Amino acid sequence: YQRRVHGSDEKKTYVCRKENRTIVRHGKDLDEQQFAAEYLKKCKVKLFCTMDSIMIDDCEDCEFITGPVAGSVMFRGCKNLRISTSCQQFRTRDCENLEVNIYCMTQPSIETSSRITFKTLDSAFPGLTKMFSEVKFNPTQNFYPYIHDFNKNDTKVPEPHYIVDTNPILIREYLLVDYQGTPIPNQPPADIPEELKKMALGQLKPPPLSVLQRQEGNSTIVGMPLGTSQKDAQQMIDTLDETPSPKLDISIESRLKAVNNYDEVFDVDDVDIPQIPSPTSSTKSSPRSPPPHPNSHPPSSEQSVLRYLDNKESVSISPKKVIANYKPQFAMKTQEYQNQVEKVEKLEVEVQHLKELYLKKLATVDSLISKLLSN
16 A cells, blocks of 8 residues: 655645544545555544545554545454444455444445444534535445455354444434544534434334345446455556546447448548549549448548538538648547647658758759869
């Protein structure tokens, strides 16, 4: 794990080697950032704000209270903790004796961990309901009872690996405090989404696991299988291409295939406009030109390409039309494509410069030869 913080942000997003301390973050302290802590003992960590993710390592006898986490919450090598958090994904590894009060949009997972007790979310503080809306969490979709145990049949890990407690619990209300632990004046009362309050009081049951499975089945997001180990998951992340594939315009694709069977992927050379036929030119197409459509001539510009596809007829365009800046709509508009285009444009400038130098040198040589012959 590498900390992705630097400069003045480090004190807000990273805490290390503290004992008997109360650590507080609120407001925009962790907005869209990761919070990390390690080697804490007998500390209270209160994160009254939203954040991107949480990574906790090697902490003992501590309490963690957090606002909604848009991504994942990970505890590793920890023991004797009390946790109250809301997140998209929750995971433990090499932990023991944790009490986890949680709202989780997916199945919580444990790995090589024992005596992990799961309960529904029990913490309330000012602004929590609004924070749920900001990160787009649905309070009714709390899948905390459905634990995925990576070591389900592993006798080497002490039993029990986990316990799910669905009994009614009391809501713990917290006040917002400053960095010295003093309550902030004139703050609104503590709140929690009504659905989660009913779930804590036993008035609302968590949704069945089939709801989550159905959501995952309908999702277009490519993710990791639930049974993926930590090592395999890291390998998948390391090999993941950060640049997503461009989404092809289906309407353009179908139109191109219906008329000329263009390639779906274009090289830089493939974006040239077909040559304008002349009266004396041969009817044979050049290697780069698309095959001619029956009873018509090839398009001669971007405008005629689109009209040609729509009306199946070409539009006469003057050969004098400037087409140097022509960029077809169906070409791949990725950053890599733009970089290649820029390289080609630079090469064209260099070639033109070399051509001018060549002509100058040639003129100089001709002049020298004329002088020699005259002498």
